[in-house]
Amino acid sequence: MRRETRVPHPSWRLLTHGHGDHWFNTGLLAERFGARVVATEGTIGQMHVNVAARPFVWDKVFPGIPESPVTAVTVPDNRFTLEGKDLAIVEVGYTDTDADTGGRDRRRHSPCGMTSVE
Template sequence: MPTDSPLGYDVFVADPIAQNVTEPVPNGDRRMFSPLSVTLVHGERDAVLIDPPLTSAQAEAVGDWVEATGKNLTHVFATHGHGDHWFTAGVLAHRFGAQVVATEGTIKEMHRNVALRPVFWDRLFPQQIPDAPVTAVAVPGNRLNLEGHDLHIVEVGHSDTDETSVLHVPDLELVVAGDVIYNGVHQYLAESGDGGRDAWRKAITTVEELRPRRIVTGHKNKRLDDDADRAIAETRSYLDAVDEVLAKHDDPLGFFNAMLERFPERLNPGALWGGAVALYE
């Protein structure tokens, strides 16, 4: 990142947590949720938090992390509507007196995820997720200001879900990409059918055209760096492999095993298995 920039960023990676599912993944792994990346973009005094985590325990840890920086948190931004990237936004906003913001499309998807809570999120993580009413508001021009520096909210359409966006920080040559880009973790494929992967590729191209040097992904292996070119290339390669392997296998188990063989180093095969089942329904 530019050494003369008054802005900086830090990343908190919440480790994988167990899902309330007794049946293991076909390779024998316990069903886990992918690691979650929470980003703090900060100036000398103020800061913006991007993609707050899923559970109350994770929010407490993130809140303590933010508090330790001594920064004044002004906004909490969610890149997309999946609950694992915003269900604790209200808790953290209340703790720091910040405002929750998102695009109009993401706000619509937030409401959809609230409706899914009883049958999906709360079944996977019973009594672990706080009350999460949708309090996010859109900001004029999709632009936040941090100590006189613009942070651009860029809408990219469908990636691993609908109505996604990223946060571009030109001063840092940084994109906080949510789930448009992945970094060493199996990608969520359950919403990638019916042209979804082609739309996802367009979203990746939109991010690439911002010319970032660093990308923070919504799900990352914390041992990996934030190199943008590598993360973009690997996310594209994974989607290309999905198309290739789908054409060769008639059932989710065959697809799962082939993808696992192709990408043995990626974290959380459970996410891959969930996507495999959805793609063959």
């Protein structure tokens, strides 16, 4: 007997750094699920750099990727609430780019620029 699992729709997308292979599909996800896309000012700056580099790098490595305008916004004080949990977006310095971030709540923090939420 096959058991079906319900996967929740993403309501937020936290972009941890501006490399195109981490966010070029974000516009499609936001449109399909109505997700809010957030990042720090530093990450948004890196996103603009990677949009400019698309013809020279990303389109050669990943041909056929969709148009990817920068739609991420900052949140006040780099904080937001997800499923009742208050999260802080923390710029952790260089891990993969100059403006990497990690998400932090009281239980988990990942210094590698990624976010985990239970």
